[in-house]
Amino acid sequence: MNNLEQTAKNLREICSHGLAKGVGVNKPGEMCVMQAVSIASGEPFTDKPTCVDYRLRELCVLLNDNYLWINNHERSQYLTPIAIASLGTRGRGDVTKMASRIFKEYEAKLNQFWAEYNENCNQYWDENNENHNQFCAEYNEKWKQFWAECNENCNQFWDEYNENCNQLSIETCETLLAELIRLETPGSKFLYLLEGK
Numbered sequence: 001m002n003n004l005e006q007t008a009k010n011l012r013e014i015c016s017h018g019l020a021k022g023v024g025v026n027k028p029g030e031m032c033v034m035q036a037v038s039i040a041s042g043e044p045f046t047d048k049p050t051c052v053d054y055r056l057r058e059l060c061v062l063l064n065d066n067y068l069w070i071n072n073h074e075r076s077q078y079l080t081p082i083a084i085a086s087l088g089t090r091g092r093g094d095v096t097k098m099a100s101r102i103f104k105e106y107e108a109k110l111n112q113f114w115a116e117y118n119e120n121c122n123q124y125w126d127e128n129n130e131n132h133n134q135f136c137a138e139y140n141e142k143w144k145q146f147w148a149e150c151n152e153n154c155n156q157f158w159d160e161y162n163e164n165c166n167q168l169s170i171e172t173c174e175t176l177l178a179e180l181i182r183l184e185t186p187g188s189k190f191l192y193l194l195e196g197k
Contacts, residue, residue, distance in 0.1 A: 007051075008084045011040035015080040018072030021065050023047075029072060033064045033079040037086065053089040055099040060086065062103070 014036045017029035024031035026045040034057055038049040047061060048054075060082060069075040089095040 004087055007041050007087055011036060011084055011087070012080065014040055015076045015083065017076075019064060019076040019079055020072055021067065021069070021075070033060050033075075033083050037083050041087070051088055051090055052086045053092055053095040053099060055096045055103065056086050056089055059099050059103045059106070062106070 014028050014031075015033070019033050019036060020030050022032065024035050026035070026039065031039070031045075032047055034047040034049055034052065035045060037052060038044065038046045041049055041051050043049055043051075048057060052060070060079065063082075064075065064079055066075075069078075
C-alpha cells in the first residue's frame with residue numbers, strides 16, 4: 001500500500017465522524033474537510049494541507065462552510081470523496097484552472113440565487129418595513145403619552161419618596177451617632193471639636 005492510499009484510508013476514517021463548519025478542533029467530527037486532510041496526511045493540524053492545490057482547497061473550504069448542510073454527516077458524505085480526490089493535487093495547473101472555474105461558477109450561481117431571492121422578496125420587505133415604521137411611530141407616540149401620564153401621576157409620590165428617604169437618612173445618622181456615643185467609642189470623645197459649627 002502506498003502512502004497516498006494510507007492517507008485516503010486515514011481520511012475516510014476521520015471523515016466518518018462528520019465534518020464541522022468553520023474553524024474546527026483537532027478531534028474527529030469537529031474539524032473541517034481540509035483540516036481532516038492535513039491530519040490524515042500526517043501534517044500539522046491546519047486547513048492548508050500541502051498536498052492539495054491551493055484553489056481547490058479554497059473551493060473545498062467554501063463548500064465545507066456552507067450553512068445549508070443538514071448536519072456534519074451530510075457535509076462529510078459529500079466532501080469526503082472530494083477530499084480523497086484532492087490528495088496529491090498540489091502543483092497541478094489543470095486542477096488549479098478547473099477549481100478556479102468551478103469556484104467562479106459556484107459563486108455566480110449563489111449570487112444569482114440571492115438576486116432572485118431579493119427580487120421575489122422585495123415587495124414583502126417593503127410592506128414589512130412600512131408596517132414596522134407605522135407600528136413604531138404609533139408605539140412611540142403612545143409610549144410618550146403613557147410616560148407623561150405616568151410621570152404626572154407619579155410626581156407626587158416621587159416627591160414624597162424623596163422626603164421620606166431624606167428624613168430616614170437623617171434619623172439613621174442621629175441614631176448611629178447616639179449609639180457610638182453611648183458605646184463610648186474612642187473617637188466619640190473628640191466630638192466636642194464640632195461644637196459651634
